[in-house]
Amino acid sequence: MEGGCAFADGGFVPLSEAKISLFDWGFTRSDATYDVVSVWQGAFFRLDAHLERFMASMAALRMQIPYDKAALRSIVHGCVRASGLQSAYVALVCTRGVPAPGVRDPRLAQNRFYAYAIPYVWIANPEKQKQGLDLYISQRTRIPASSVDPRIKNYHWLDLVQSLFEAYDGGHDTSCVLDANGHIAEGPGFNLFMVKQGVVYTPDSGVLQGISRQTVLELCARQGLSTSLEPLPMAALRAADEVFITSTAGGVMPVSRLDGQTLPHFPGPVTQRLHAAYWALHDEPGMRDPVDYKD
Amino acid sequence: MEGGCAFADGGFVPLSEAKISLFDWGFTRSDATYDVVSVWQGAFFRLDAHLERFMASMAALRMQIPYDKAALRSIVHGCVRASGLQSAYVALVCTRGVPAPGVRDPRLAQNRFYAYAIPYVWIANPEKQKQGLDLYISQRTRIPASSVDPRIKNYHWLDLVQSLFEAYDGGHDTSCVLDANGHIAEGPGFNLFMVKQGVVYTPDSGVLQGISRQTVLELCARQGLSTSLEPLPMAALRAADEVFITSTAGGVMPVSRLDGQTLPHFPGPVTQRLHAAYWALHDEPGMRDPVDYKD
Numbered sequence: 001m002e003g004g005c006a007f008a009d010g011g012f013v014p015l016s017e018a019k020i021s022l023f024d025w026g027f028t029r030s031d032a033t034y035d036v037v038s039v040w041q042g043a044f045f046r047l048d049a050h051l052e053r054f055m056a057s058m059a060a061l062r063m064q065i066p067y068d069k070a071a072l073r074s075i076v077h078g079c080v081r082a083s084g085l086q087s088a089y090v091a092l093v094c095t096r097g098v099p100a101p102g103v104r105d106p107r108l109a110q111n112r113f114y115a116y117a118i119p120y121v122w123i124a125n126p127e128k129q130k131q132g133l134d135l136y137i138s139q140r141t142r143i144p145a146s147s148v149d150p151r152i153k154n155y156h157w158l159d160l161v162q163s164l165f166e167a168y169d170g171g172h173d174t175s176c177v178l179d180a181n182g183h184i185a186e187g188p189g190f191n192l193f194m195v196k197q198g199v200v201y202t203p204d205s206g207v208l209q210g211i212s213r214q215t216v217l218e219l220c221a222r223q224g225l226s227t228s229l230e231p232l233p234m235a236a237l238r239a240a241d242e243v244f245i246t247s248t249a250g251g252v253m254p255v256s257r258l259d260g261q262t263l264p265h266f267p268g269p270v271t272q273r274l275h276a277a278y279w280a281l282h283d284e285p286g287m288r289d290p291v292d293y294k295d
Numbered sequence: 296m297e298g299g300c301a302f303a304d305g306g307f308v309p310l311s312e313a314k315i316s317l318f319d320w321g322f323t324r325s326d327a328t329y330d331v332v333s334v335w336q337g338a339f340f341r342l343d344a345h346l347e348r349f350m351a352s353m354a355a356l357r358m359q360i361p362y363d364k365a366a367l368r369s370i371v372h373g374c375v376r377a378s379g380l381q382s383a384y385v386a387l388v389c390t391r392g393v394p395a396p397g398v399r400d401p402r403l404a405q406n407r408f409y410a411y412a413i414p415y416v417w418i419a420n421p422e423k424q425k426q427g428l429d430l431y432i433s434q435r436t437r438i439p440a441s442s443v444d445p446r447i448k449n450y451h452w453l454d455l456v457q458s459l460f461e462a463y464d465g466g467h468d469t470s471c472v473l474d475a476n477g478h479i480a481e482g483p484g485f486n487l488f489m490v491k492q493g494v495v496y497t498p499d500s501g502v503l504q505g506i507s508r509q510t511v512l513e514l515c516a517r518q519g520l521s522t523s524l525e526p527l528p529m530a531a532l533r534a535a536d537e538v539f540i541t542s543t544a545g546g547v548m549p550v551s552r553l554d555g556q557t558l559p560h561f562p563g564p565v566t567q568r569l570h571a572a573y574w575a576l577h578d579e580p581g582m583r584d585p586v587d588y589k590d
Contacts (some may be wrong), residue, residue, distance in 0.1 A: 003396070006317065019314035020322065020387070022301065022409055027315065029452035029483075030325040045345070061453075062460065089438040093317070096456075101298070102416055105463050106456055106481070114317055121397055143443065144475075146436045156451045157324035158356075159403055159442040161391075165357065168400050180439075180475075188324075 005082035006116035007075050012082050018116055026095020026110060030155050033057040036248045038120060039080050039088040040282050044289040047073065049211050052247075054092050057152045063094050064113040072115075079117035080291045087120040118172075121249040122166060123190055124176065129275075132256020132266050135187070135243065136172035137234060138163035142185040144205065150186075151209050160188040172260065174245075179206045184232040190247035194232065194240035195270045201236070204229035212246035212278075219277045225270065240269030244275075252278045297338035300377035301411035307377050307500050313411055317527035320404060321390020325450050328352040331543045333415065334375050334383040339584040342368065343508050344483050345543075349387050352447045358389050358406040367410075374412040375586045382415040384544060416481075416544040418469065418485055422569075427551020427561050430482070430538065432529060433458035437501065438482040445481075446504050455483040467555065469540075474501045479527040485542035489527065490565040496531070499524035507541035507573075514572045520565065537563030539570075549571045 006018035027033035035054035038045050051069050057151040058065070067075065074089050097109035124133050140163050148156050159177055167175035176187040184192055185206055194200045200220050202213060220227045235244065242265050243255035252275040256266040280288055321327035330349035331342050336406035344465040346364050353360070362370065371385050392404035419428050435458050443451050454472055462470035479487055480501055486508040488497045495515050497508060515522045532538065537560050538550035547570040553563040576582055 008317070015318070018317040018318055022313040022315055022411065023301070025456075027322050027327075028329075028450055029456055030450045031453060031456050032322075034323075060489055101414060104418065104459070104469075106459055107463055119396060123399065140437070143438050143451070144436070147438045147442075148301070148451075154453060155323055155325045156438070156443075156453060158326060158449060158451060160318075161326050164401055165397070168402055174399075180441075237482075290473065291406045 001082050003083070004085065004116060004118040005079045006114065006169070007079055008114050012078060014032040015116065015118065018114065020095060020114070022096045023098050024095050024112065025097060025099060025106065026112070029096065030243055031061070031096035031106065032093060032155055032157065033061055033063070034093040036092055037076070037090050038119070038225070038248050039085065039291060040120070042086050042291055042293070043282070044076070044090070044291065045282055046077055046215065046287055047076070047289040048187055049214075050065070053153070053211065058094050060149065060152045063096065065094055065111055067113060069147055073190060075115050076117070077291055077294060081293055083117045084293065085117055085119060088117045089121040090117045091115060091120065116129065123247050123250045124253040125250070128173070130254055132254045133173045133245065134257040134260060135245075135255045136167035136170055136175045136259055137184070137237070138166050138175050138177050139179055140177045142177045144180055145206055149206055154206060157188065157279070164188055170260070179203070179231075181231065182234065184237050186253060187245060190245040191246065192232070193244050193246065194237055195242035195268060196236070196240050198270070199226045200270065201228050201230065201232060203232050210246060212248055214251060215278065215281065216246050216274055216277050219274055223277065241265045242271045243272045244268070249274070296377050298378070299380065299411060299413035300374045301409065302374055303409050307373060310411065310413065313409065315390060315407070316393045318393050319390050319391060319407065320394060320401065320408070320582065324391065326356070326391035327388060327450055328356055328358065329386055329388040329448055329450065332371070332385050333543050334385055334586060335415070337381050337586055337588070338577070339385070339586065340577055341370070341506055341510070341582055342371070342584040344509075348448070348506065348586050353389050355444065355447045357575065358391065360389060360406055360408040362408060370410050372586055375412050376588055377393070378412045379588065380412055380414060383412045384414065385412045386410060387429045394413045394477040418540065418542050418545045419548040423468070424548055427549045428540065428574070429552040429555060430540070430550045431458070431462035431465055431470045431554055432479070433461050433470050433533070435472045435473070435474055437472045439475050440501055445502055448503060452483065459483055465555070470589060474498070474526075474527070475525065477529065479529060482540060484544055485540040487527070488539050488541065489532055490537035490563060491531070491535050494521045494523055495565065496523050496525065496527060498527050500544070505541060506545055507546060509548070510559050510573065510576065511541050511569055514569055514576065518568065518572065522539055536560045539563070539566045546570070
């Protein structure tokens with residue numbers, strides 16, 4: 001299937017047929033969870049970790065689907081195989097489902113599962129990474145964990161979308177938002193890191209527990225880099241030696257400017273080391289789950 | 296069209312064909328706004344106010360569609376006419392739209408418009424209203440205005456959905472959530488009111504500026520009832536003489552119990568007066584926009 005392949009209502013379909021009902025609570029209440037895993041040069045990267053997180057998100061939202069981990073693995077492999085894509089952005093989605101007329105009880109819905117494989121998505125592609133990202137720090141606050149648990153990967157993005165408008169209006173590349181205490185939280189689709197005097201910092205709470213974030217923390221441990229998970233004041237970020245973001249959509253991507261102001265060290269040596277280590281990790285057998293493209 | 300009619304991709308379709316792309320940011324970022332207006336006994340109720348609010352919500356999210364107010368009015372009338380429904384729940388929905396592959400800038404999407412008419416929805420139907428609702432007060436906090444402006448009607452409902460699970464698990468009928476200060480905010484699809492010593496109270500901020508809420512405030516003025524818009528501490532609600540909720544999905548609906556504890560005055564005289572006035576208002580010519588059901 002040209003351009004990608006989706007799995008919807010129990011079968012593989014072209015992307016143009018990947019649709020959900022306007023009445024699915026996954027849309028009308030954003031009552032849904034999802035996960036995104038990458039395929040790089042013919043193999044899934046850390047698929048098991050993504051499947052585990054997706055299943056934990058579904059459990060936290062009390063969603064049930066008739067697919068266990070092996071079945072989910074088979075479905076996402078099927079999407080990639082049908083698409084023929086060697087490098088892909090693969091999503092798994094579970095929605096609450098379509099209620100019977102007049103019903104408001106979420107326990108009564110039959111949950112629905114979707115998946116799709118599309119070409120690999122870069123928040124910053126390799127060309128852009130050479131320049132580094134210009135990150136805009138929005139004053140908007142991320143939806144707090146007391147409202148929606150950020151560890152359950154969710155589509156509640158209007159705060160992030162509004163920060164993106166501000167960023168693009170100002171000519172910046174992307175944005176991040178703050179937590180209720182005014183500390184740095186996360187951006188649209190990525191976690192944030194900074195490096196100061198050789199130590200790698202990232203916010204400890206109130207953010208998605210990104211698998212790319214976790215990968216970077218593991219790579220730091222391997223490389224003997226000190227890490228600290230703690231609240232990240234805006235002033236600390238502005239005084240950082242290096243800043244980078246992490247996402248399944250692009251891996252480790254360097255930030256060269258904050259609100260248009262150039263950071264002192266770009267390209268930063270620690271960021272470069274972690275970037276190289278991130279991509280090298282894609283060759284390790286334990287991280288790879290190769291796709292069988294034969295029919 | 297049996298059971299309702301939708302407007303999607305520029306034409307009228309059966310509900311089963313009312314679908315959005317899995318790739319529409321309206322789904323994957325919950326980047327959408329909507330409004331709901333009722334049709335009662337063959338006429339829209341306060342249609343103009345709903346169209347105005349919907350257009351204000353779209354403007355606040357920087358969405359544009361090729362329909363002005365007259366065209367929107369014509370489309371929702373078309374949905375109701377095609378459905379044949381004498382009493383209906385009519386929704387207007389605008390989504391950010393489907394991005395081109397790899398694009399993340401919300402300014403580049405073509406916004407999409409949908410509408411539908413389905414049978415009238417009651418949060419509590421007339422039978423249930425005789426018993427009154429058992430309202431569960433969740434400790435969960437509503438997404439704050441600093442993250443997502445509640446005056447823009449939106450689908451960010453996971454906080455409300457989780458409070459609904461708690462309510463149903465405890466055998467209650469519905470739920471409400473708190474604001475960041477621990478005061479009463481709103482419930483899934485409704486605003487909250489209480490009556491104490493003849494004064495009608497409702498939260499002043501951090502909640503949807505409901506049109507049913509506004510209608511009740513106007514009816515209070517007409518009837519010489521004192522009103523106060525102010526933060527509503529939980530203790531005040533528990534000590535209330537009367538509690539009721541308001542929604543386009545059912546109008547003025549009485550609460551008889553809080554967390555299962557019976558309120559002292561049920562049915563409450565002020566609630567009954569406002570309930571009667573709400574329905575009587577449906578006969579006033581200025582409030583009605585009759586549907587022409589002839590082909």
